[in-house]
Amino acid sequence: MMTEEVGVPGPKSMPRTDVERVVTVPLPTVHGQFRAVGYHDHERGDEQVALVHGDPGADRVLTRLHSECLTGDAFGSRTCECGDQLAAALRAVAAEGAGVVVYLRGHEGRGIGLLAKLRAMALQAEGLDTVEANVALGLPVDARDYGAAARILTDLGVRSVRLLSNNPRKREALVRHGIQVAEQVPLLIPPCESNLTYLRTKRERMDHHLPHLDAVAHLS
Numbered sequence: 110m111m112t113e114e115v116g117v118p119g120p121k122s123m124p125r126t127d128v129e130r131v132v133t134v135p136l137p138t139v140h141g142q143f144r145a146v147g148y149h150d151h152e153r154g155d156e157q158v159a160l161v162h163g164d165p166g167a168d169r170v171l172t173r174l175h176s177e178c179l180t181g182d183a184f185g186s187r188t189c190e191c192g193d194q195l196a197a198a199l200r201a202v203a204a205e206g207a208g209v210v211v212y213l214r215g216h217e218g219r220g221i222g223l224l225a226k227l228r229a230m231a232l233q234a235e236g237l238d239t240v241e242a243n244v245a246l247g248l249p250v251d252a253r254d255y256g257a258a259a260r261i262l263t264d265l266g267v268r269s270v271r272l273l274s275n276n277p278r279k280r281e282a283l284v285r286h287g288i289q290v291a292e293q294v295p296l297l298i299p300p301c302e303s304n305l306t307y308l309r310t311k312r313e314r315m316d317h318h319l320p321h322l323d324a325v326a327h328l329s
């Protein structure tokens with residue numbers, strides 16, 4: 110008689126931690142012709158999208174890991190420079206002829222979520238800086254996780270990147286997750302009055318490489 114296997118605990122009962130490629134669709138944009146590759150992140154439950162241009166290959170792929178910022182990316186807020194960085198990254202990848210922009214859902218507000226970010230922004234309007242505001246809310250200064258980003262890059266066949274970012278922690282996180290960072294490529298957006306304090310705080314308190322701020326003392 111055959112043994113009944115239904116209900117026997119096995120590998121399938123382990124929680125999934127992988128990303129699953131769900132869909133690929135052509136995405137013509139104002140910045141160039143991309144493919145949107147949609148993933149389900151089984152570890153955190155997020156829906157993620159990578160925009161891929163051309164044939165990126167495996168090594169030294171021009172890559173941006175863009176942390177979601179609804180206010181900056183969609184509304185054009187000037188309190189940060191995220192929207193301009195996203196556009197600049199898409200332009201850079203299109204100009205290169207190949208590359209990847211991973212748009213990281215779940216990173217909103219450096220990982221604290223949209224409503225908490227808006228509350229933090231309200232505290233910043235009262236004079237706290239962006240680090241103090243998160244702390245005043247009892248929240249981490251930066252709660253972002255890059256595991257899904259690394260798994261998406263691996264799924265796309267990417268082994269090493271030229272990383273479009275001013276944030277050294279993104280580089281460290283990617284390396285920790287097994288993606289080599291051949292180079293960090295600056296993504297510097299000229300500051301304005303509304304985001305100068307935010308950018309200075311990133312430089313002074315979060316070690317971002319923002320040398321162009323030296324040239325804009327007159328805005329303070």
Ligand SMILES: Nc1nc2c(ncn2[C@@H]2O[C@H](COP(=O)(O)OP(=O)(O)OP(=O)(O)O)[C@@H](O)[C@H]2O)c(=O)[nH]1
Pocket residue numbers: 174175176177178179188189191194216217218219220221226229230233239243273274275276279296311317
């Ligand atoms: N908590 C908080 N998060 C913010 C604020 N403004 C923007 N963000 C979030 O910050 C994240 C972007 O992080 P940044 O530190 O600006 O830049 P970065 O992505 O680490 O570095 P780059 O790769 O150089 O762009 C996005 O998820 C935004 O939603 C704010 O005032 N408070």
Ligand SMILES: [Zn+2]
Pocket residue numbers: 178180181182189190191192
């Ligand atoms: Zn932003």
